Amino acid sequence: MVNDTSFAPWDDPQERPLIRFQNVTKRFGDFVAIDDLTLDIYQREFFALLGPSGCGKTTMMRMLAGFEEPTDGMIELAGEDIAHVPPNKRAVNMMFQSYALFPHLSVWDNVAFGLRRESRDKDAIAERVEQMLKLTRLEKFAGRKPHQISGGQRQRVALARSLAKAPKLLLLDEPLGALDAKLRQATQFELMDIQEKTGTTFVIVTHDQEEAMTVASRVAVMDEGRVMQVATPEQIYEAPNSTYVADFIGDVNLIEGRAKPNGGGAYHINWAEGQAPFEAKSDMVLSEGQRCHLALRPEKVGIQPNKPEEVNAVQGKVLDIAYLGNLSTYHVELSTGQVIKAQTANTNRLSRRDFMWDDPVWVSWSASAGVLLSQ
Amino acid sequence: MIRLSPFNVVSLTLGFAFLYIPMVILVIYSFNASKLVTVWAGFSTQWYGELLRNEAFLDAAWVTLRVAIVSSTIATVLGTMAAYTLVRGGKFFGRTLFSGMVYAPLVMPEVITGLSLLLLFIGIGLDRGILTIVLAHTTFSMCFVSVVVSSRLVTFDRSLEEAALDLGASPFEAFRFVTLPIIAPAVISGWLLAFTLSLDDLVIASFTSGPSATTLPMKIWSSVRLGVSPEINALSTILIGLVTIGVISASLATKRATLRQKLDAQVAARPT
Ligand SMILES: Nc1ncnc2c1ncn2[C@@H]1O[C@H](COP(=O)(O)OP(=O)(O)O)[C@@H](O)[C@H]1O
Ligand SMILES: [Mg+2]
Numbered sequence: 001m002v003n004d005t006s007f008a009p010w011d012d013p014q015e016r017p018l019i020r021f022q023n024v025t026k027r028f029g030d031f032v033a034i035d036d037l038t039l040d041i042y043q044r045e046f047f048a049l050l051g052p053s054g055c056g057k058t059t060m061m062r063m064l065a066g067f068e069e070p071t072d073g074m075i076e077l078a079g080e081d082i083a084h085v086p087p088n089k090r091a092v093n094m095m096f097q098s099y100a101l102f103p104h105l106s107v108w109d110n111v112a113f114g115l116r117r118e119s120r121d122k123d124a125i126a127e128r129v130e131q132m133l134k135l136t137r138l139e140k141f142a143g144r145k146p147h148q149i150s151g152g153q154r155q156r157v158a159l160a161r162s163l164a165k166a167p168k169l170l171l172l173d174e175p176l177g178a179l180d181a182k183l184r185q186a187t188q189f190e191l192m193d194i195q196e197k198t199g200t201t202f203v204i205v206t207h208d209q210e211e212a213m214t215v216a217s218r219v220a221v222m223d224e225g226r227v228m229q230v231a232t233p234e235q236i237y238e239a240p241n242s243t244y245v246a247d248f249i250g251d252v253n254l255i256e257g258r259a260k261p262n263g264g265g266a267y268h269i270n271w272a273e274g275q276a277p278f279e280a281k282s283d284m285v286l287s288e289g290q291r292c293h294l295a296l297r298p299e300k301v302g303i304q305p306n307k308p309e310e311v312n313a314v315q316g317k318v319l320d321i322a323y324l325g326n327l328s329t330y331h332v333e334l335s336t337g338q339v340i341k342a343q344t345a346n347t348n349r350l351s352r353r354d355f356m357w358d359d360p361v362w363v364s365w366s367a368s369a370g371v372l373l374s375q
Numbered sequence: 376m377i378r379l380s381p382f383n384v385v386s387l388t389l390g391f392a393f394l395y396i397p398m399v400i401l402v403i404y405s406f407n408a409s410k411l412v413t414v415w416a417g418f419s420t421q422w423y424g425e426l427l428r429n430e431a432f433l434d435a436a437w438v439t440l441r442v443a444i445v446s447s448t449i450a451t452v453l454g455t456m457a458a459y460t461l462v463r464g465g466k467f468f469g470r471t472l473f474s475g476m477v478y479a480p481l482v483m484p485e486v487i488t489g490l491s492l493l494l495l496f497i498g499i500g501l502d503r504g505i506l507t508i509v510l511a512h513t514t515f516s517m518c519f520v521s522v523v524v525s526s527r528l529v530t531f532d533r534s535l536e537e538a539a540l541d542l543g544a545s546p547f548e549a550f551r552f553v554t555l556p557i558i559a560p561a562v563i564s565g566w567l568l569a570f571t572l573s574l575d576d577l578v579i580a581s582f583t584s585g586p587s588a589t590t591l592p593m594k595i596w597s598s599v600r601l602g603v604s605p606e607i608n609a610l611s612t613i614l615i616g617l618v619t620i621g622v623i624s625a626s627l628a629t630k631r632a633t634l635r636q637k638l639d640a641q642v643a644a645r646p647t
Contacts, residue, residue: 065541066540066541086540087541088540088541088542088544088545088546094538096534098534100532100534100535102553102557103535103557104557113539113544117542117544118543161542162541165543
């Protein structure tokens with residue numbers, strides 16, 4: 001680690017990953033669910049798998065838990081190849097997408113189930129169960145059956161049950177899918193809190209990008225069985241490596257053009273006939289005339305009534321205004337027909353809004369505001 | 376209350392008359408004082424007393440009970456195992472063939488099942504008696520258990536078993552502590568079905584029993600051929616009574632289970 005406050009084992013070449021996917025492929029018949037995936041996950045990480053439905057997130061979890069075997073490649077857990085270790089012999093616990101609580105057992109017995117499989121010490125089991133119920137604030141419901149409690153409580157039982165055995169690795173498959181927005185947010189923080197307290201490595205599956213950004217130390221963005229990018233939430237947001245990732249995470253303006261190197265990592269992007277090129281900076285080397293996209297987050301685009309002193313500025317007119325309470329997003333149509341979104345914070349009351357529909361405006365951004373993407 | 380139309384009243388009456396008049400007549404004549412079945416000579420319970428002193432009937436009843444309990448228990452164990460493997464075993468080689476074969480005895484004529492079992496027992500030199508009846512009954516009732524249990528298993532949420540495995544249970548423990556308790560009602564009704572089937576089987580028992588073992592249906596059948604006696608009526612009345620009690624208590628138990636679930640759901644809906 002670089003210093004005590006930053007947690008970044010993935011940047012430390014000395015660190016050994018807890019989980020290693022090495023060229024893992026999983027096929028169901030002819031269908032490729034996971035395609036040559038290589039990925040490291042480290043101890044104490046809160047790792048999020050993010051991707052659209054059907055991209056193979058659950059399949060990855062099931063391979064970690066031991067319910068599916070990879071068709072090709074190797075999965076290591078703590079340095080050990082786990083291909084042939086059955087699920088009941090893995091120090092991995094999973095919180096199922098459907099919770100999978102045992103309907104015939106009380107909340108208490110559900111939580112105790114895993115402990116009873118490995119120990120006969122009644123007092124130790126009772127103590128651990130009480131501890132887990134307290135952690136998930138379920139003490140009052142210990143005697144109830146799963147169908148006698150609410151959805152949110154059920155989800156906490158599932159969490160308590162999977163944490164009870166203090167696994168090395170906890171897998172959470174869309175754990176908050178069934179909750180409404182407010183409870184969901186509260187539970188996200190609760191999860192982070194629990195993860196910090198227990199020091200367990202969490203791998204969470206979600207198709208909600210905001211959730212992934214909130215809880216995760218790193219995020220893997222997946223598409224059709226492949227990992228497109230693995231990085232911290234900030235990096236994913238600020239420096240996506242492809243238009244897919246940029247588009248998947250948050251709102252983005254994608255402007256297609258051709259690059260013209262200008263020396264020192266600076267580029268001119270010719271984006272439309274007869275228009276001045278945009279200026280952009282990139283660490284990536286692009287050749288003369290290479291097709292690329294400029295990805296611009298709306299909040300990095302300024303909007304003014306008069307031509308600003310910025311390197312990139314284009315004129316257009318307001319096509320649409322999306323009022324989001326704290327923010328407003330202006331859709332500005334350029335003379336070329338392209339639409340650029342610009343976002344401003346609403347520090348003024350609505351009555352004093354700066355721009356209205358069809359107002360002529362200028363949108364502008366700095367040379368370093370956007371990211372150049374070659375794919 | 377909905378008032379029934381005259382047509383409905385008539386069809387209801389006719390239907391129930393068809394079903395129950397023979398049994399009602401049988402029950403009434405079991406209390407007949409006369410030895411002649413067709414002549415009513417006043418009320419008496421003497422034939423019930425005779426029955427209790429009739430060693431042959433008591434022996435047959437005892438044989439039947441033992442056969443039914445043992446064979447239905449074995450059939451339940453085997454049938455449940457077969458159902459579990461066929462539903463859960465994935466696509467192993469010959470699975471379709473096996474599921475077909477498990478269900479074949481359901482449609483096989485009893486005479487054929489009985490005859491083939493008889494040939495088998497003679498072939499391997501097994502002396503016919505209680506053991507052979509138990510084996511025969513296990514064979515044919517096992518597939519009924521398997522049908523009942525597998526129809527429950529196909530709707531069983533697989534992830535519950537996976538959750539058990541995930542929490543460190545061995546496959547056997549997952550079955551013992553999760554699957555079995557949840558499918559228990561189906562297993563119990565499978566057992567009851569096998570028990571009833573064994574209790575009233577005449578054909579297969581006749582093929583596979585020996586002189587040392589006579590079941591109650593066989594005994595009734597053979598005595599009726601010498602003429603219907605009031606004793607048989609009394610015996611049949613007792614059987615009807617037992618079955619009635621069984622059916623009523625089973626349906627009461629189901630009703631109470633549903634009621635409890637309803638109450639549970641109400642508790643669940645209560646704000647906490
Ligand atoms: N047992 C299976 N047999 C065949 N196809 C499967 C199986 N499990 C998953 N798939 C397919 O693999 C793909 C990925 O599924 P999954 O991992 O569940 O996606 P998700 O990212 O939504 O969790 C889906 O297209 C699904 O249809
Ligand atoms: Mg899924």
